[in-house]
Amino acid sequence: MLISNLEVIPDRKVTKHLGLVQGSSVRSKHVGRDIMASVKNLFGGELVGYTELLSESREEAMDRLKQQAESIGANAILNVRFSTSSVAQGAAEIYVYGTAVILE
Amino acid sequence: MIFQILLILVLLILGYFVGSHLEKKHYQSIIKREEMLRDIPAVASKILPPGSENFNQVLVMGNVTISVDYFKRFLAALHNFFGGRVTSYESLLDRARREAILRMKEEAAVLKATLVLNIKYETASIYKGGGKAIGSVEVLAYGTAMIPKASIDAV
Numbered sequence: 001m002l003i004s005n006l007e008v009i010p011d012r013k014v015t016k017h018l019g020l021v022q023g024s025s026v027r028s029k030h031v032g033r034d035i036m037a038s039v040k041n042l043f044g045g046e047l048v049g050y051t052e053l054l055s056e057s058r059e060e061a062m063d064r065l066k067q068q069a070e071s072i073g074a075n076a077i078l079n080v081r082f083s084t085s086s087v088a089q090g091a092a093e094i095y096v097y098g099t100a101v102i103l104e
Numbered sequence: 105m106i107f108q109i110l111l112i113l114v115l116l117i118l119g120y121f122v123g124s125h126l127e128k129k130h131y132q133s134i135i136k137r138e139e140m141l142r143d144i145p146a147v148a149s150k151i152l153p154p155g156s157e158n159f160n161q162v163l164v165m166g167n168v169t170i171s172v173d174y175f176k177r178f179l180a181a182l183h184n185f186f187g188g189r190v191t192s193y194e195s196l197l198d199r200a201r202r203e204a205i206l207r208m209k210e211e212a213a214v215l216k217a218t219l220v221l222n223i224k225y226e227t228a229s230i231y232k233g234g235g236k237a238i239g240s241v242e243v244l245a246y247g248t249a250m251i252p253k254a255s256i257d258a259v
Contacts, residue, residue, distance in 0.1 A: 003163045008152065042118065043174070044172050046171075084244065
């Protein structure tokens with residue numbers, strides 16, 4: 001599965017467009033990390049727990065995106081975009097979407 | 105009452121010294137790594153360079169979550185009152201964006217890419233519900249790494 005945020009792939013033609021595919025994931029961190037983050041909030045600097053949390057949920061959203069694309073028979077996803085929103089206290093939604101296509 | 109004022113003072117002083125020390129260290133590391141990764145240009149253009157059929161494409165990304173210290177948050181609250189530039193948040197966002205780009209480039213360097221195209225940024229403020237306080241931001245940078253086909257055959 002080729003995933004790219006370009007609209008064209010050099011040297012390869014799009015034979016069929018299959019429309020938009022998407023994947024999303026909502027996660028929150030456990031209390032331990034929350035407490036650690038509040039302590040770090042005093043001194044500033046990187047909140048490693050949050051960074052990991054968000055990259056894990058991004059992986060999951062990408063997996064769902066891939067699954068959806070595979071199920072409709074695509075072999076590439078082009079023009080992929082990410083979007084983040086915080087839905088509730090301490091929880092973030094990661095959303096990823098793109099166009100599923102069949103490349104020759 | 106006196107105890108609370110003392111606590112806030114101690115937190116302000118601690119936040120100021122530890123926070124500015126951490127920020128200085130972070131900037132030093134950013135500048136050093138930017139120098140190292142200068143030979144992988146990251147561009148916002150999505151126009152393919154000539155000869156691009158000799159490259160493979162892989163999506164690369166880097167993310168980072170950074171928070172400001174207690175002193176800067178206090179300062180920002182003051183700025184909010186009088187208006188004007190909130191410098192304490194400007195440096196926070198600058199650090200986060202440069203760090204995210206660096207992590208993305210590091211991922212591209214592992215893949216032996218020579219160029220990263222179509223860079224996009226995504227910023228989210230993810231403070232755990234302290235009212236309107238920004239506190240910490242997450243920045244994601246992503247783009248398409250162009251990897252010469254020859255280097256993949258070698259691996």
